[in-house]
Amino acid sequence: MAPSEGGESLSGIRYISTRGGGDPTGFQDAVMTGLAPDGGLLIPDSIPDVRDRLEEWSGLSFADLSFEVIRLFSDIPDADLKQIIDRSYSAFRHPEVVPTVPVGGVHVMELFHGPTLAFKDVALQFLGNTFEYILERTGRHLNILAATSGDTGSAAIYSVRGREHIQIFVMHPDGKVAPVQERQMTAVLDENVHNIAIKGTFDDCQRIMKSIFEDLDFKRKYSLGAVNSVNWARVLAQIVYYFYSGLRTMKVTGASRVRFAVPTGNFGDILAGWYALRMGLPVSHLVLATNENDILARFFETGEYSLGTVYHTLSPSMDIQVASNFERYLYCRVGQDPEKISAMMQQFRETGKLAVELAEGEEVDPVFIPGVGRREDILEVIRRYHDEFNYVLDPHTAVGVHVAEQHLNPDEPMICLSTAHPAKFSAAITEATGAEVHHRILDGLLQAETRCTTLPNDVQAVRAFVVEHGQVSR
Numbered sequence: 001m002a003p004s005e006g007g008e009s010l011s012g013i014r015y016i017s018t019r020g021g022g023d024p025t026g027f028q029d030a031v032m033t034g035l036a037p038d039g040g041l042l043i044p045d046s047i048p049d050v051r052d053r054l055e056e057w058s059g060l061s062f063a064d065l066s067f068e069v070i071r072l073f074s075d076i077p078d079a080d081l082k083q084i085i086d087r088s089y090s091a092f093r094h095p096e097v098v099p100t101v102p103v104g105g106v107h108v109m110e111l112f113h114g115p116t117l118a119f120k121d122v123a124l125q126f127l128g129n130t131f132e133y134i135l136e137r138t139g140r141h142l143n144i145l146a147a148t149s150g151d152t153g154s155a156a157i158y159s160v161r162g163r164e165h166i167q168i169f170v171m172h173p174d175g176k177v178a179p180v181q182e183r184q185m186t187a188v189l190d191e192n193v194h195n196i197a198i199k200g201t202f203d204d205c206q207r208i209m210k211s212i213f214e215d216l217d218f219k220r221k222y223s224l225g226a227v228n229s230v231n232w233a234r235v236l237a238q239i240v241y242y243f244y245s246g247l248r249t250m251k252v253t254g255a256s257r258v259r260f261a262v263p264t265g266n267f268g269d270i271l272a273g274w275y276a277l278r279m280g281l282p283v284s285h286l287v288l289a290t291n292e293n294d295i296l297a298r299f300f301e302t303g304e305y306s307l308g309t310v311y312h313t314l315s316p317s318m319d320i321q322v323a324s325n326f327e328r329y330l331y332c333r334v335g336q337d338p339e340k341i342s343a344m345m346q347q348f349r350e351t352g353k354l355a356v357e358l359a360e361g362e363e364v365d366p367v368f369i370p371g372v373g374r375r376e377d378i379l380e381v382i383r384r385y386h387d388e389f390n391y392v393l394d395p396h397t398a399v400g401v402h403v404a405e406q407h408l409n410p411d412e413p414m415i416c417l418s419t420a421h422p423a424k425f426s427a428a429i430t431e432a433t434g435a436e437v438h439h440r441i442l443d444g445l446l447q448a449e450t451r452c453t454t455l456p457n458d459v460q461a462v463r464a465f466v467v468e469h470g471q472v473s474r
């Protein structure tokens with residue numbers, strides 16, 4: 001892609017840290033930085049009001065709508081941004097990219113038509129192309145280091161495979177990732193993709209990653225980058241599908257408001273919905289659905305955010321206790337006060353607990369409707385949708401649908417975000433329905449050639465591997 005000089009760049013939005021440190025930065029810097037240097041999260045310093053554009057936006061294709069939404073927050077010239085977006089969404093297998101289909105009493109927004117069959121592709125495809133665009137212009141290199149227990153690793157790998165300026169190193173615990181998900185990673189043979197099986201657990205992988213990132217000299221010398229969900233570009237790309245599906249569903253049904261139900265782990269996906277609402281999309285409620293790992297549901301019930309134990313569930317991509325994007329929401333909830341946020345987050349680190357003050361009878365936030373989908377609920381929902389509507393929900397989506405069904409309103413269509421193709425989690429489907437689900441992409445992987453390096457559970461070994469295979473910017 002030839003970078004264009006100058007060109008239009010609409011947005012005056014700057015990015016600031018929730019903890020108040022550092023100077024405001026532009027979009028491209030925010031994307032490269034990921035986490036703010038003071039440990040806070042980067043957020044836009046203002047939110048555009050798009051209410052007078054909704055009519056016009058309701059007729060746009062997904063790629064064109066992405067362009068309109070993203071340019072409001074970005075400093076990439078229009079012509080370049082258009083190319084980045086077109087490239088990102090041509091990798092999807094559905095002409096609508098993210099189609100919404102009515103099933104039973106809800107509308108299912110299918111976010112799984114990307115290369116790895118999960119919703120993370122929507123944002124990571126955009127992030128990968130944005131990284132490459134920025135690196136091409138600066139002539140620099142990036143070495144991405146990630147740890148995964150399954151889903152995120154493959155979406156990250158597919159977002160940067162074959163890129164000239166990027167090497168990616170993805171650690172997974174040896175023998176402890178579901179076979180299909182392991183193959184989705186290791187069957188990618190591009191030279192810039194390095195799968196590392198660590199002789200240890202997922203926690204060991206995370207510990208190694210953290211320890212390498214904490215060596216700031218090493219991090220600088222090897223331009224280490226992260227692709228985790230705190231990157232603002234990921235939230236931004238996800239805002240688009242709330243508009244796309246919301247506007248279409250209102251058009252089709254004649255409704256003037258919608259609700260969304262979102263299966264939630266790191267609070268990244270639902271945060272994007274909350275931004276869409278604040279920009280002016282007519283959303284009455286966001287149904288926040290968790291599995292047994294219910295820290296977020298408990299927060300919106302009680303105002304207290306407190307760590308519990310991590311349960312292994314049928315929806316493993318939501319088996320999370322500390323929701324890394326929650327701070328972005330909390331910042332607004334406590335009156336955009338960085339000092340207060342810093343103090344609250346420190347308290348949380350020390351005690352595993354924080355709380356917002358509530359007046360007598362006050363709700364935490366009437367927009368969010370919290371709820372929990374447990375193992376037996378999920379199996380029941382998957383079975384019922386299969387038997388009654390001939391539609392197979394993946395277990396993450398089923399968590400959202402289960403909670404959504406308790407909050408239906410005839411005047412406000414309920415849009416349930418479907419975050420993965422059911423074939424990725426076929427064991428749960430078989431347990432619920434007795435049937436098997438397949439997807440040709442996943443079936444094809446069983447015969448594919450794979451490449452992976454096994455390393456001991458040791459920081460030095462991983463660091464040496466990165467030194468050997470990483471690229472250094474001149």
Ligand SMILES: *Cc1c(COP(=O)(O)O)cnc(C)c1O
Nearest residue numbers: 265266267268269317396419420
């Ligand atoms: C990551 C993931 C989620 C949770 O998304 P968050 O942004 O972390 O809330 C839900 N379902 C699937 C399939 C996922 O991969």
